[in-house]
Structure formats: C-alpha cells, structure tokens
Amino acid sequence: MIGTSHELCTMPLPDHHRDMEDYGKGVARWCPGCGGHSILAAVQRVCKDMQYPPEKTVCVSGIGCSSRFPHYMGTYGFHGLHGRAFPVACGVKFRRPDLNVFVITGDGDCCSIGAGHWVHAIRYNMKMVALLFDNGIYGLTKKQTSPTSPLGTHSNTHPGGSVLPPINPLQTTLGFANVSFVAQTTDWNPAHLYATIRKAADHPGLAFVRIVQRCPVFMRDLYGDIASNPDELIYLSHEKGINVKPGVAKTFKNVLAHDPTNIHKAREYAEITDGIPIGLFYQNIENSRYDDYGAYNMGMSNKVKQNAMEDMLDQYTIRNSIT
Amino acid sequence: MDNGSVSNQIISKRSSVKPKRIDQAIVEIVSDSGEGAQKCGQSLGAISAQMGNGVWTVEIIPAEIQPPARSREGASGIRVRIGSKKVTNMGNHADLVVALNEQVIYGRLRQNAYHKGTIMLIDDRWGTHEVEAIRHQYATALKEFRALGIEVHEIPMEPECLKILPDTRKGKNMWVLGMLSYIFDRDLGKAEEQIRSIFKKKSKAVVDLNIQLLHAGYVWAVDNFPLHYTIPAMEVSAEQVVMNGNQALSLGVMAAGIELCSMYPITPATSVSHHLAENIQKVGGIVHQAEDEIAAIGFAIGASYAGKTPVTVTSGPGLALKTEFLGLAVMAEIPLVIIDVQRGGPSTGLPTKVEQSDLLAAIYGEAGDAPKIVLAASTIEECFHFVILARKLAEAFRTPVILLSDANLATGVQPFPRPKIDTDWIAPPNDQSPWQEGIKPFDWDPQTGLSKRPIPGQKEGMYTVTGLAHGPHGRVAYEPEINQNSAESRSRKIAAFQKTLKPPVIHGDPEGDLLLIGWGSTLGAIEEAVDKGRALGLKVSSLHLRFLFPIVPGLVEIFSRFKKVITVEINYSDTPGDPMITQENRRYAQLAWYLRAKTQCDIDCFSNVYGQPMNPGKVLEMIKKEIANHKSSHVTS
Structure with a gap:
C-alpha cells in the first residue's frame, strides 16, 4: 500500500479489529464441566477469526440447556421455542443475506420436537452453521430419555432403561434431500471442535455439525471414559476434510481416510458404533440454496411498486364504471 | 370467424322483445363438481359488475375435489346476486336456478335456497337417459320440485351443446352463460371479453369454441325462452374494482409493502397465497411455502425480527397450531400480521364453508396472558384496506395483529371504489x-x-x-x-x-327497541334486514365491530339506549328451551359472550352453524319476533 492513496484502495477496511471479548456477553450459566462452555469458546473464536461484525451476526436457538447459548454471545440472538430454531433461523436469513447465522439446537430440540423442521432446513440449504449439541439426554427438564439416548439409558421417564434404539443424527441427516455439509466433532477436543466450526462457517449452504457433548450431571457415564481416551476417536482424514495442525493430528491413533465428496462412504461411516468418527462426512458446494431464491427482487423502489400496484388494480377495474 | 359481427347479428335479432325491468336477481348455477358452474357464475358476476351493477357472489363448494356424480352432497356451484344498487350479501331465496342435474338441487333445497316461484332451468337429458333408474329419479324430482311451487323449465342443454362439442362435461357452462346473458340482458360484448380474459392462457381455438358456445346459448334463449329481464346499472361516483375477498387481501398485502408471505396450504385461505405467488414479485416480495403451519409463523417471526413485517395466512386449524409462536411474538414484541380466513370448526370442521368461530381463539387462544390486536374485515373493500392498517398497527405497537376474514368474504365477489395507491402505505426500509x-x-x-x-x-x-x-x-x-x-x-x-379508537357508528336511529351487533362478513345481511325492519316501522338499529381486541369505546352507553341488544353471528350458541339448557349453563355466541364479559350488559345472541352465510330474511324474522316478544312481555308485566 505504500505510495498509493487511500482512495485507490477498493477493499473496505474494518472499523477496528474485533477480539474474543466482542463476541461474549455475561457469564455462561451451564453446569461446571458441561460441554457447552468449550463450544461457546470455539464459536466466539471462529467469529473473531472471521471478523464477523457482531451486529451482523445472529445466533438462533430453541429451548433446552444448549439453547441458552445466544444469551452468552455479544451478537444479536433469538432464544425462541422448543424445536423451532430452524424455522426462525431460516426466516432471519431469507431476506437478510448480509447476516451470519448460527443455529444452536439440542438432541431433544432438533431430533424430537423439531424433527420436522430439521428435515426441511437441510433441504432449504440456506447458508448458516447449525450446531447440534448432542448429549443424549434432556438436561433442563432433569434427565428424561432423548431420541439419541443409547438403548437401555436409565432416566426419569424410563427408570427400567429406554426401550428403543436411538436416532443416529448423522445417518438421518445424510438421508435428507439436498444435504450439503455434515460433520461430527466432540466438545472435549478443542482443536478439532474449532477446526470443524471454522470449516462449517466457510460452507456455502447449511453446515450441519453434530457435536458429541458431555453432560456431567445426568449422563456422566455416556462419554466419561471416551473423553479421557483419545483412542476412542476415529479421525476422518482427507485433504478436503477438516484438518487440524499436524501436532494435533498426531494424537489420533485411529485414522480413517475418507473423501467427503463420497456420500455413500459417508453414510457407511456414519453407522460406525465402535468408537466416535470425527471429521467431515460429506460436503457438496453445488447444491441449490433457498436463500438465493429468498433474496430475489429486494430493494425495489416505492415508485416501481406503486406502478406495479396500479397495473394490478387495472386488471380488476370496471371500465366505464363512472356513469 | 369474426365474433364481433356475429354478436351484432345476435343482438339485432332480439331487439323486438323488450326486457322486463327488475331491481335485482338472485341466480344460482348448480352442477356436479368439475362442470364449471363456478366459472359460469363468476363470469356472470364479472360481466354484471362491468355493466355497473351491484354484485355479490357466493360459491357452493363440496368438501371433495371430484365427489361422485349426481349426488346430493356433491352439489357444486355458485350464487350470484345482481342488483341496481350496491349488493352486500347473498340474499334469501334464489329467483332463478340453472341445474345441470336434479340430484344436486336436493342438496340446495336442504339449505332452503329456493322457494315458491323460483324459476328452475334444468338440463332435460336425464329424462331420456338410457338407465331407467335415472329417468325415474329425474321424473320424481321434477314432480317434487313443482309441488314446492318451483317453476320448472326443461332445457335441451345436452343436444344443443352436442351440436358444438363432442363431450359436454366441459363447455356446457359457457352455453349456460350465453342463455343467462340473454335472460338477464347482459352485454354480449362484455361476455366475450370475459371469456377471452378467463381463457387468456389457452389457445385461440379454445377461446373461439367457448365464444361459439356463448353465442349458441344466447341464440337458443332468444328463439325459445319466454323470460327476458333487465337490471339497470347503479349510479356510482368513483371508479370501481371488482374482486373477491382473498384477492383483496393479497392486493392489500402488496399495497402495504409487505415483502414476505410465509404460509402453509389451508382452505379457504390458500388462494390468498396463490394470488401473491403470482404477483408479489412485481412489488419486490416473495411467498414462502413452509413445511407446516408452525414453521410458517416461525419463519415469519424470524424474518420480522431481522427486518420487515411479514404476513402469514391461515384458517382455524392453522391458527390453533400457531398459538405457541403467537405467544412468543407477543412476549418478544415482534410485529407480525396473521390473516385468519375462518371456516367451520372445530378440528377439520367444514373446510369450504363459512363460520365465525375463531373470535375467542384469536383473542384468547394462547397459553398465558398474550394481549394482541384483533381486527375483522366486514367487506371485500375492508379486506384490502385492513391489511395496510394491520401492518401499521403491528409496527407502531410492536405486536402481532390478527386480521379475521371468512370463507364468505374469501370467495364472494363485489365491486368497490378503486383504492388510490399511496406510497405511505408501504413499509419503510430496515x-x-x-x-x-x-x-x-x-x-x-x-x-x-x-x-x-x-x-x-x-x-x-x-x-x-x-x-x-x-x-x-x-x-x-x-x-x-x-x-x-x-x-x-x-x-x-x-x-x-x-x-x-372511536365509538362505532350506529346504522339506524341511536336509540330504539332492538340493537343488533355483528362483526365480519354478516354486515350486509344485518343491515339489509335492519333496513327492511325499519321500513316496516320497527325500531331496530345495528352496529358492526371492526376492532374486536381491544374493543371500541362507548358500547355500554350505546347499549343503554336500546331495550334489547342481540349479536348476530355465524358460530354456535345454545338455544334457550332446548333439552338440558338453562340460563345457568347456556353457552352464548362468541361475540355475545365477550361483550357480556366486557360490558356486563345482558346481551343475547342469534347464531347458527349451518355453514351458510347469514341470511337477511332469517335476521328480519328474528327482528320481528324479538320486538313482538318484548312488546307483549312489556304489556303483561
């Protein structure tokens, strides 16, 4: 830039550099040891790295422990109804392509009461990052079986153990029409968690990330051992996948090469139950996006609108009606 | 073929017969589903409106798309009321009905649509049908209709149409339109124009064929039919538009500068979104068809939170599904316009028929305390203007606004002064x-x-x-x-x-024996009945509520000037004297219930749920009865 005048620089310069603090608000009220804390830190870091203007960023959630998330972000937020984060988020984005949208939803919110919207939000494929905080239990209502609770989970609604096999959110999402991005990560591997959300933020469509999350209060046993043993994770590796620094990658003993453009393999690996596969299962950047359709025809002038209205009324006007 | 010269020849042919002048006519066309009776009636209405007549149309719609042929329940059709003055309701009995078979007439008789003196023009094909049972049904029916005093004319519609068409299931309606155009002295040029307009997406061959049918029906009537009327045009001072209530709602949405309609298909509201889907892009907007009713309002709320006020359009079952989000919109103070085109309920109810049963659900439907604004349009013109008002109120008061319409307004067609589009109606940019x-x-x-x-x-x-x-x-x-x-x-x-808000305007004298209160599409029927009652010397007045929540001021004072106050509504209420019904357990019609609570006045109600628009004749009967009762009880006490 030396020697060129300021006016010649066509790139708009940011008002100022934003730090992590610009994306935080208040003190998160999740239980100590809850996976929510590390996810919050990862999202704030992604926002900072992307230098998203906080006023142009909206976090939309449903109801549940995870859905308190927007209250802890320094952005705009919408803490709505149980199961209904997706319709609200899609409505936010439809006519506001300038906004960066995060959807925060839990396993009960997304896979049970809001399951219908989940199918369609994937199909709309509007550019946003959807984070499924999956701890396999209803926390805020105090330990009821969730649709992702493993078979036999003892809960207050199934004291003798749950009787149905759980929904596999990856397998399910990979079956929806127009799916364009499916990844999995865990709350206890901050480097991979960050890299996954960062990759999701770049995706031109709906990036669906299932975060395997610990609930230290109600599901201490579910991921307790796994979290302390990196060997339980299966690292999906590919140049087009989610890549962590070599030092971090080295810590994964189980590595599976997977090309994320291959949906058939993605569906096969989504069914792995022996260990937790983490990484990018599937990505397709060519899928149609409903937000492209929604942003059509915006910003028309009042004069044009008025003329169009007059033309429309002409069609209903009785000719020679003045006697 | 030059249609213009043909129509001139036809018109010159009938000039020797002078039509009888009448003030109004109520005409029905009834058929099996799919025979185009509605298209025929809508065209007759449109032609009449174009000629400067007052018009009101009501569609008769079966619940299924193609119910079995020749069934009483499958009656599909339309009523068109044409007048020399402004027409505000469907009236009482039909003056003339065109029937494409006799069975569908039974369905309408059950609804008391005809009386002694109604002229019936029936397709005579059934009298010579190859199936004996059908011939028998037809003969029996005609005997029954004549016994009721209906003036039956058997019309050779089938052979006349077969001269032009290989299959008469499609096309007979335009022959009927031709016949009716002669009977009611409609402008044949305007009728041709109407056919060109409704078939504008079809080929020239289709348009010509339909115009040929129109002419054939017209000529047949000139040569063979004894009745010939004319209904002079009304005097209007302003340019008029003619449309149905759902078209008016859609145009209102666009005139309000609302750029998003988020909806899920539901009868009878869906055609609002059809009209929007076809047009809203011309004013920079878009229609979103959501995956369900809940998502439709959720999407709208998200869009409103991030920008301009959207609209969601629904009917009773959809309103029920939307209640949780409505509560959120109240709690979070998010502007939103919700249009509820009411139908019969509860549950799936009467999807194609009118009812005014969502009033209390609209006002009180949410869990918790959820005050919001509730308005009701009572004319097609108000359907247009109230959307603009609703958007402004939603934004000024940061609240959801529910605008109630109903199935009667949705499909009813009426002329009204052309709105003068104002850019101040349009929502400002974010x-x-x-x-x-x-x-x-x-x-x-x-x-x-x-x-x-x-x-x-x-x-x-x-x-x-x-x-x-x-x-x-x-x-x-x-x-x-x-x-x-x-x-x-x-x-x-x-x-x-x-x-x-201002106190409502009273129709009639400011005091008297009886005050009727209505809301929504019953306006025309109530005022017509009141006018007739007043012409008979009865001291009856009426008022019509547009703002339901919050309620307009001054009601208690107005009520105190009348000896009795009765609401007229199309929703359920118990009838005093019925089994088990006592003053203690009697359930009132919704507006009556609400006004009793609001004003602590002893307000009675007149309501029913036959799925029919309010009938002015029935209201007038009630007025006479109530005033007579009151007088006699006054004398005895």
Whole structure:
C-alpha cells in the first residue's frame, strides 16, 4: 500500500479489529464441566477469526440447556421455542443475506420436537452453521430419555432403561434431500471442535455439525471414559476434510481416510458404533440454496411498486364504471 | 370467424322483445363438481359488475375435489346476486336456478335456497337417459320440485351443446352463460371479453369454441325462452374494482409493502397465497411455502425480527397450531400480521364453508396472558384496506395483529371504489443506523408501554430475544417483579391503542327497541334486514365491530339506549328451551359472550352453524319476533 492513496484502495477496511471479548456477553450459566462452555469458546473464536461484525451476526436457538447459548454471545440472538430454531433461523436469513447465522439446537430440540423442521432446513440449504449439541439426554427438564439416548439409558421417564434404539443424527441427516455439509466433532477436543466450526462457517449452504457433548450431571457415564481416551476417536482424514495442525493430528491413533465428496462412504461411516468418527462426512458446494431464491427482487423502489400496484388494480377495474 | 359481427347479428335479432325491468336477481348455477358452474357464475358476476351493477357472489363448494356424480352432497356451484344498487350479501331465496342435474338441487333445497316461484332451468337429458333408474329419479324430482311451487323449465342443454362439442362435461357452462346473458340482458360484448380474459392462457381455438358456445346459448334463449329481464346499472361516483375477498387481501398485502408471505396450504385461505405467488414479485416480495403451519409463523417471526413485517395466512386449524409462536411474538414484541380466513370448526370442521368461530381463539387462544390486536374485515373493500392498517398497527405497537376474514368474504365477489395507491402505505426500509446507546431493547415507556426495537445490522443494538420472562434489557429475568412489570407494559400498549379508537357508528336511529351487533362478513345481511325492519316501522338499529381486541369505546352507553341488544353471528350458541339448557349453563355466541364479559350488559345472541352465510330474511324474522316478544312481555308485566 505504500505510495498509493487511500482512495485507490477498493477493499473496505474494518472499523477496528474485533477480539474474543466482542463476541461474549455475561457469564455462561451451564453446569461446571458441561460441554457447552468449550463450544461457546470455539464459536466466539471462529467469529473473531472471521471478523464477523457482531451486529451482523445472529445466533438462533430453541429451548433446552444448549439453547441458552445466544444469551452468552455479544451478537444479536433469538432464544425462541422448543424445536423451532430452524424455522426462525431460516426466516432471519431469507431476506437478510448480509447476516451470519448460527443455529444452536439440542438432541431433544432438533431430533424430537423439531424433527420436522430439521428435515426441511437441510433441504432449504440456506447458508448458516447449525450446531447440534448432542448429549443424549434432556438436561433442563432433569434427565428424561432423548431420541439419541443409547438403548437401555436409565432416566426419569424410563427408570427400567429406554426401550428403543436411538436416532443416529448423522445417518438421518445424510438421508435428507439436498444435504450439503455434515460433520461430527466432540466438545472435549478443542482443536478439532474449532477446526470443524471454522470449516462449517466457510460452507456455502447449511453446515450441519453434530457435536458429541458431555453432560456431567445426568449422563456422566455416556462419554466419561471416551473423553479421557483419545483412542476412542476415529479421525476422518482427507485433504478436503477438516484438518487440524499436524501436532494435533498426531494424537489420533485411529485414522480413517475418507473423501467427503463420497456420500455413500459417508453414510457407511456414519453407522460406525465402535468408537466416535470425527471429521467431515460429506460436503457438496453445488447444491441449490433457498436463500438465493429468498433474496430475489429486494430493494425495489416505492415508485416501481406503486406502478406495479396500479397495473394490478387495472386488471380488476370496471371500465366505464363512472356513469 | 369474426365474433364481433356475429354478436351484432345476435343482438339485432332480439331487439323486438323488450326486457322486463327488475331491481335485482338472485341466480344460482348448480352442477356436479368439475362442470364449471363456478366459472359460469363468476363470469356472470364479472360481466354484471362491468355493466355497473351491484354484485355479490357466493360459491357452493363440496368438501371433495371430484365427489361422485349426481349426488346430493356433491352439489357444486355458485350464487350470484345482481342488483341496481350496491349488493352486500347473498340474499334469501334464489329467483332463478340453472341445474345441470336434479340430484344436486336436493342438496340446495336442504339449505332452503329456493322457494315458491323460483324459476328452475334444468338440463332435460336425464329424462331420456338410457338407465331407467335415472329417468325415474329425474321424473320424481321434477314432480317434487313443482309441488314446492318451483317453476320448472326443461332445457335441451345436452343436444344443443352436442351440436358444438363432442363431450359436454366441459363447455356446457359457457352455453349456460350465453342463455343467462340473454335472460338477464347482459352485454354480449362484455361476455366475450370475459371469456377471452378467463381463457387468456389457452389457445385461440379454445377461446373461439367457448365464444361459439356463448353465442349458441344466447341464440337458443332468444328463439325459445319466454323470460327476458333487465337490471339497470347503479349510479356510482368513483371508479370501481371488482374482486373477491382473498384477492383483496393479497392486493392489500402488496399495497402495504409487505415483502414476505410465509404460509402453509389451508382452505379457504390458500388462494390468498396463490394470488401473491403470482404477483408479489412485481412489488419486490416473495411467498414462502413452509413445511407446516408452525414453521410458517416461525419463519415469519424470524424474518420480522431481522427486518420487515411479514404476513402469514391461515384458517382455524392453522391458527390453533400457531398459538405457541403467537405467544412468543407477543412476549418478544415482534410485529407480525396473521390473516385468519375462518371456516367451520372445530378440528377439520367444514373446510369450504363459512363460520365465525375463531373470535375467542384469536383473542384468547394462547397459553398465558398474550394481549394482541384483533381486527375483522366486514367487506371485500375492508379486506384490502385492513391489511395496510394491520401492518401499521403491528409496527407502531410492536405486536402481532390478527386480521379475521371468512370463507364468505374469501370467495364472494363485489365491486368497490378503486383504492388510490399511496406510497405511505408501504413499509419503510430496515433501519440500519447505529442504535442509540443507552436505549434498552425493551425500553418500555411507563405511560404507554411502547418501546422501539433494534434490528440486526444496527450497531450497538445487539440483544437476545427470548420467550422467557425478561426485563427492559431483554435478559432472562430472575427477579419476581420483572414479570409483573413486563406483563403490565405489554397490556398497557394495547390500552394505549384502544385510546385512539372511536365509538362505532350506529346504522339506524341511536336509540330504539332492538340493537343488533355483528362483526365480519354478516354486515350486509344485518343491515339489509335492519333496513327492511325499519321500513316496516320497527325500531331496530345495528352496529358492526371492526376492532374486536381491544374493543371500541362507548358500547355500554350505546347499549343503554336500546331495550334489547342481540349479536348476530355465524358460530354456535345454545338455544334457550332446548333439552338440558338453562340460563345457568347456556353457552352464548362468541361475540355475545365477550361483550357480556366486557360490558356486563345482558346481551343475547342469534347464531347458527349451518355453514351458510347469514341470511337477511332469517335476521328480519328474528327482528320481528324479538320486538313482538318484548312488546307483549312489556304489556303483561
């Protein structure tokens, strides 16, 4: 830039550099040891790295422990109804392509009461990052079986153990029409968690990330051992996948090469139950996006609108009606 | 073929017969589904409106798309009331009915659509049908109809149409239109224009064929039919438009500058979104068909939170599904317009028939205390203007606004003065200027409860909407007084709006023996009955409510000037004297229930749920009975 005048620089310069603090608000009220804390830190870091203007960023959630998330972000937020984060988020984005949208939803919110919207939000494929905080239990209502609770989970609604096999959110999402991005990560591997959300933020469509999350209060046993043993994770590796620094990658003993453009393999690996596969299962950047359709025809002038209205009324006007 | 010269020849042919002048005619066309009776009737209505007549149409729609042929329940058709004055309702009995078979007439007789003297023009094909049972049914029916005093004319529609068409299931309707055009002295040129307009997406061959049928029907009537009437045009001072209520709602949405309609298909509201889907892109908008009713309002709320006020269009079952989100919109103070085109309920109810049963659901349907604005349009013209009003109110008072219409207005066609489009009606662009620091997102004015909302994109305005109890800063509240204070603010702003309302205008004298109160599409029927009652010397007046919540001021004072007050509604109420019904357990019609609670006046009700528009004759009977009862009880006491 030396020697060129300021006016010649066509790139708009940011008002100022934003730090992590610009994306935080208040003190998160999740239980100590809850996976929510590390996810919050990862999202704030992604926002900072992307230098998203906080006023142009909206976090939309449903109801549940995870859905308190927007209250802890320094952005705009919408803490709505149980199961209904997706319709609200899609409505936010439809006519506001300038906004960066995060959807925060839990396993009960997304896979049970809001399951219908989940199918369609994937199909709309509007550019946003959807984070499924999956701890396999209803926390805020105090330990009821969730649709992702493993078979036999003892809960207050199934004291003798749950009787149905759980929904596999990856397998399910990979079956929806127009799916364009499916990844999995865990709350206890901050480097991979960050890299996954960062990759999701770049995706031109709906990036669906299932975060395997610990609930230290109600599901201490579910991921307790796994979290302390990196060997339980299966690292999906590919140049087009989610890549962590070599030092971090080295810590994964189980590595599976997977090309994320291959949906058939993605569906096969989504069914792995022996260990937790983490990484990018599937990505397709060519899928149609409903937000492209929604942003059509915006910003028309009042004069044009008025003329169009007059033309429309002409069609209903009785000719020679003045006697 | 040059249609113009043909129509001139036809017109010159009938000039020797002078038509009889009448003030109005109620005409029905009834058929099996799929025979085009509605298209025929709508065209007759449109031609008449083009000629300057007052018009009101009501569609007769079966619940199924193609119910079995020749069934009483499958009656499909339309009523068209044409007058020399403004027509505001469907009237009482039909003066003339065109029937494409005799069975469908039974369905209409059950609804008391005809009486002694009604002229029936029936397709005579059934009298010579190859199946004996059908011939027998037809002969029996005609005997029964004549016994009722109906003047039956058997018309050779089938052979006449077969001269032009290989299959008469499609096309006979335009032959009928031709016949009716002669009988009621309709302008043949306008009829041709109408055919060109309704078939504008079809080939020239289709248009020509239909015009040929129109001419054939017209000529047949000139040569063979004895009756010939004319209905002079009304005097109007302003340019008129003619459309149905759902078209008016759609045009209102666009005139209001609403850029998003988020909907899910539901009868009888869907055609609003059809009209929008075809047109809203011309004014920079878009229709979103959501995956369900809940998502439709959720999407609208998300869009409103991030920008301009959208609309969602639904009917009773959809309104029920939307209640949780409506509660959120009240709690989070998100502007939104919800149009409810009411139908019969509860549950799936009567999807294609009119009812006014969503009033209390609209006002009180949500869990918790959820005050919002509820309006009802009572004419097709109001369907247009009230959407514009609803959007402005939603934004000014930061609230959802429910606009009630109904199945009667939805498909009814009526002329009204052409709106003068005003760019002030259009929603302003999103405010993206920096938010004023120090102003909280729910900075409730202690006097009015009003506050201004930040919109994403506004710097320093960042806040989180929540359906949880929250204080002025928008954060989840843990202090007990915050819930009380925020509920007060949300209630107070509705009261602030109520302060701007004026007492309703009384139709008739300001005092008397009986006051009728209505809301919604019953306006025309009530006022017609009141006018007739007053012409008979009865001291009856009426008033019609447009603002249901909050309620207009001055009602108690108005009620005190009448000896009796009765609401007229199309919803259910118990009838005193029926088994088990006592004064203690009697359930009142919805507006009556609501006004009794609001005014503590002893308000009675006249209501039913036959799925039919309010009939002015029935209202007049009630007026006479009520005034006579009151007089006799006064004498004896």
